[in-house]
Amino acid sequence: MVQQGYTMGKCLTTLKDGTKKPACQATLKFEKGQWHRLIKSYHLSRPEDYLSIYQSGCNHDCLKCHSYEFSQFENGFWMSTDLIAAAVADYEETVTVWEPRERALMILAADLCHHCGRCVLEGRRGDLCPEKLEPEKIVFGPQGWGPARNIVAFTGGDVTCKADFYVEVSEKIKEQCKKMWILIETNGFGLTPQNLDRFQSAGVDSYWLDIKAYDPKIYKKLCGTSNKTVLAAPAEIIDRGFVLEVLSLYIPNWVEIEELEKIAKLVAEVDKNIPFTILAFFPIYKMKDGRSPNLMEMLKAYSTVKATGLKTIKLGNMGQFVKTNQDLDILLSVVGKEGIG
Numbered sequence: 001m002v003q004q005g006y007t008m009g010k011c012l013t014t015l016k017d018g019t020k021k022p023a024c025q026a027t028l029k030f031e032k033g034q035w036h037r038l039i040k041s042y043h044l045s046r047p048e049d050y051l052s053i054y055q056s057g058c059n060h061d062c063l064k065c066h067s068y069e070f071s072q073f074e075n076g077f078w079m080s081t082d083l084i085a086a087a088v089a090d091y092e093e094t095v096t097v098w099e100p101r102e103r104a105l106m107i108l109a110a111d112l113c114h115h116c117g118r119c120v121l122e123g124r125r126g127d128l129c130p131e132k133l134e135p136e137k138i139v140f141g142p143q144g145w146g147p148a149r150n151i152v153a154f155t156g157g158d159v160t161c162k163a164d165f166y167v168e169v170s171e172k173i174k175e176q177c178k179k180m181w182i183l184i185e186t187n188g189f190g191l192t193p194q195n196l197d198r199f200q201s202a203g204v205d206s207y208w209l210d211i212k213a214y215d216p217k218i219y220k221k222l223c224g225t226s227n228k229t230v231l232a233a234p235a236e237i238i239d240r241g242f243v244l245e246v247l248s249l250y251i252p253n254w255v256e257i258e259e260l261e262k263i264a265k266l267v268a269e270v271d272k273n274i275p276f277t278i279l280a281f282f283p284i285y286k287m288k289d290g291r292s293p294n295l296m297e298m299l300k301a302y303s304t305v306k307a308t309g310l311k312t313i314k315l316g317n318m319g320q321f322v323k324t325n326q327d328l329d330i331l332l333s334v335v336g337k338e339g340i341g
């Protein structure tokens with residue numbers, strides 16, 4: 001980032017001996033002619049319904065990180081780009097739903113299945129079932145029932161600021177797989193125009209961009225870095241023909257309606273068709289004293305974001321703000337099944 005004229009990330013990763021190193025040194029290495037990445041795990045994930053590769057090490061240190069055990073600490077096993085591409089090729093053999101490129105996104109998984117497993121276990125559909133898939137497409141994975149879509153996502157810690165690894169692994173995945181889409185789940189910090197050009201040539205298809213705050217001061221306090229490249233990312237991504245979805249977390253007293261509105265407006269100005277998820281915060285890591293938003297706050301956030309003109313909006317982490325059947329009825333009456341992520 002510094003070489004490209006930006007500021008460094010907040011990326012000091014704690015090693016097993018207690019010392020610290022930047023994530024791109026602690027969890028990334030070039031050996032025997034190829035890049036290796038420290039990986040916590042990889043498997044078919046729910047509710048995403050795709051292969052997720054959970055990476056150790058990150059260029060952010062977010063107070064509310066839900067993956068801090070491996071994003072902030074050296075934690076995992078080394079995988080070369082050859083090994084990762086081979087694992088993706090193996091996963092491709094198990095795919096049950098072939099998505100077109102424009103659906104290479106997390107948010108659209110909920111259109112197909114709500115993961116109750118009833119069609120397989122009981123021969124009938126669950127109450128929230130979108131009724132799109134036959135039971136033969138539903139498989140059991142480490143995180144439950146659902147389809148297996150032809151998407152591989154890099155998730156967990158993010159070192160897209162060091163583009164070389166993602167370029168090499170994307171090229172190998174595209175060489176070894178017939179029709180796997182490559183999605184990067186990212187905080188957007190490393191998505192400089194120069195890196196995006198390289199990801200485009202390497203075959204990356206889509207991004208799930210987590211915009212954590214609009215106000216640079218809030219962002220810095222929450223994540224430890226500048227959000228300059230993050231806020232520029234939606235336009236830069238769409239300009240290059242990638243597929244994009246955006247998410248933001250509703251964090252009471254930090255990122256509330258006003259912030260969410262500014263983020264949604266920025267996204268809507270780029271393209272109103274970009275799907276947008278509002279996720280409910282839950283207390284974790286350095287924000288254990290925080291609280292989740294309640295149903296009314298989430299519904300207000302939904303209507304505020306909708307007023308910006310964005311067409312596809314979902315509310316996620318429902319368990320944090322829907323506590324009773326009455327809550328669920330109110331939620332469904334306002335946002336419908338399609339508004340639940």
Ligand code: SF4
Pocket residue numbers: 058059060061062064065066067068071156157158187223
């Ligand atoms: S960007 Fe994501 S993985 Fe990295 S510290 Fe923040 S929440 Fe954790």
Ligand code: SF4
Pocket residue numbers: 112113114115116117118119120124125126128129130131132133135138145146
């Ligand atoms: S497709 Fe099957 S597992 Fe998925 S929501 Fe419908 S009934 Fe449940």
